[in-house]
Each structure stands twice: as C-alpha cells, then as structure tokens.
Amino acid sequence: MKKDTKLSAALHIILHMAEVDGPMTSDRLARAMRTNPVVVRRMMAGLRERGFVTSEKGHGGGWKLNCDLKTTSLGDIYSALGSPDCIALTHRDENTSCLVELAVNVALKSAFEEAEALLFARFDEVMLADLSDDFHTRFAALKQGGTPHDESKSVS
Amino acid sequence: MKKDTKLSAALHIILHMAEVDGPMTSDRLARAMRTNPVVVRRMMAGLRERGFVTSEKGHGGGWKLNCDLKTTSLGDIYSALGSPDCIALTHRDENTSCLVELAVNVALKSAFEEAEALLFARFDEVMLADLSDDFHTRFAALKQGGTPHDESKSVS
C-alpha cells in the first residue's frame, strides 16, 4: 500500500497559513508542497467542511485559517481528513468460519485497536499551537545561531 | 497501499500445523488459506530461517512446526516475517529544509513510534499457545453446544 500523507500535508499547510497574512492560493500551497493544486483543494475540502479553514474564489481569493491554534488538535485535523486508516496490517478474512482463523483475528484485532487508540490519544493531546511554537523556537534558534540558511528557505 | 496480511496468514498456518501430525504441503496450506502455494513458501521462508518451522522436499515432504508454542510470541513471528511496516501514515519529505515541515515531522514521528511500540509490546506478550488455547476453547464450546457446524468446517 502507499502510505497516507494527508495529515502531514495538511499540518504543513496549516502552519504555513498561520505565518502569513491574507489568503494563500492552492497553486502557491501546491508549489510549496511539491504537489498538485487539485490535491490541495481535495484535502482542504475536508477542513473547510469542519470550519477549520475558509476559501474564496476569484481575484484575491484563496484559503484562510479559521480556527484557534490553541484549541484545535491534530486529532481534529485527522478527523476532518476522513480519519484515514492508520494500521497497515489486517487479517485476510474478516468473517471466517474457521475457528483457528477466528482466534487469530480476535487476538490481532485487539492489538491493532489498542495501537490505534494510543495514536488517536496522542493526536488529541497535541494542539496546532504546539507545532507552531516548536517551529518558532527552531526559527529563533536558527537566526540566533547565525547559520547560513536564509529565511525563505527555512519556512517554505 | 494494500495492507499486509502476512502475520495473520502465518499465524493461521502455524495453528493449523499445530493441530496436525506429520508435514503439511504448501499446496494443502494454500488451499486452506485460499492463496497460492508460492505465496505460502515465500512467507514460510522467513519462519524457516529463524528455525520456527522446517521443510522437506520430495515424497512425504512439506512443512513441520519446530517451535514451542508456549515460548514463541506473535512478536517472534512478526519479526521472522521481516517486520513489515505497521503504520499506514507517514510524512511527505523525511529530510526537509523547511522548519515548519520539520516541526510537523517531529511531532508525527513520535506519535507513530509510540503506537508502533505499543503494538510490538502486545505482540511480544501474546504467545502462540494463547491463540491455540483460545481455538481449543472455542472448538470445545462448539461441540458441547451441539451447533450444526461440522468439525472440518470449523478448523479449516
């Protein structure tokens, strides 16, 4: 299976929007993410339905953040993206008549569910503001340290 | 991505072998699993390398269990299968120069690793004998209850 990257992409986009005044177009976001504007729109559609972002057509249009970073969690975003499957293992036959396979399924299912629950709990704990703060800390450290990276490279 | 079913399949096969005297051929196992004998061999190769099963060519050949169900864990089997990736999410760019993306990656990575660690811990806790016991309990209950399923259907 190809792994899902929507959560990673959505968070990246949200934090970029948080750093910018005014709307960002799908084209601009897609270039920053090295992907396609339609992919951006498709992904953002879920966030718009939940009210985390808004969009405007036409000149001066684009996407704007519409949520409080302090109270919006990674879990909120993950859920808005449709909660893509996060466990890459499964059993072959969900409704088996083989008692051996049933015993295997039961054991694996409970392990998968526990791991998934832990992941969701972590997602719920971490707020967008935590990520934003982490970025600002790194950015300040970079400027203080006087490393040779220019700012534009460090935020897009 | 297509989800991985090797752990489920391997456990199913192992528990079936535990119920049978003498070797099982890949063909027979493949029919029971509704898959292909080559797929069975490929999967079993990992188990053979770790000594959990043995194989013999020619007449009367096939696969035999060669491990103690009480001391062999799901984790041992998972590892013998090559520890296939169990988290279906990832980030887009592992080595990014964007500090925003870096902050996202760090947060997600730690969440993924915690969930994976929990899954592995569960795998290590559960022994093959636990699954076998569960099967035998279900099988005994089925016979006692006098339900209309025949035995052959209930174990293959």
Place this chain on the structure above:
DNA sequence: TTTCATGTAATATTAAAAGTTACATGAAAA
C-alpha cells in the same frame, strides 16, 4: 468581459502487497 481562483468529476500514474508462471533442486517411490 476577461482573468483569477476554487469545486469537482473523470482519468492516469505510482507504490506496495499478493498472486502467477517457469524452472531448478533434491528426495522418495516405482
């Protein structure tokens, strides 16, 4: 009325797992 931007359906590409084919190796049976 033209340009810009989103909205979305339809289609194509890609990556990873599973399945298949083909043939080599070796052991037991005839």
Place this chain on the structure above:
DNA sequence: TTTTCATGTAACTTTTAATATTACATGAAA
C-alpha cells in the same frame, strides 16, 4: 534409473489504494 512429488526462487503480472493530472464548471474581482 526414471518418475513423481515437493520445496526454492527469480521474474513477471495483477490488484489495491493513494496521489497526481486533465478538463471543465462556477463565481468573484479587475
């Protein structure tokens, strides 16, 4: 010794789900 049976494995095909692309509709501002 020759045939049959079974594993061993490389090469290739199929399948599935995510991602990417194309095409066109909608609507807002210049």
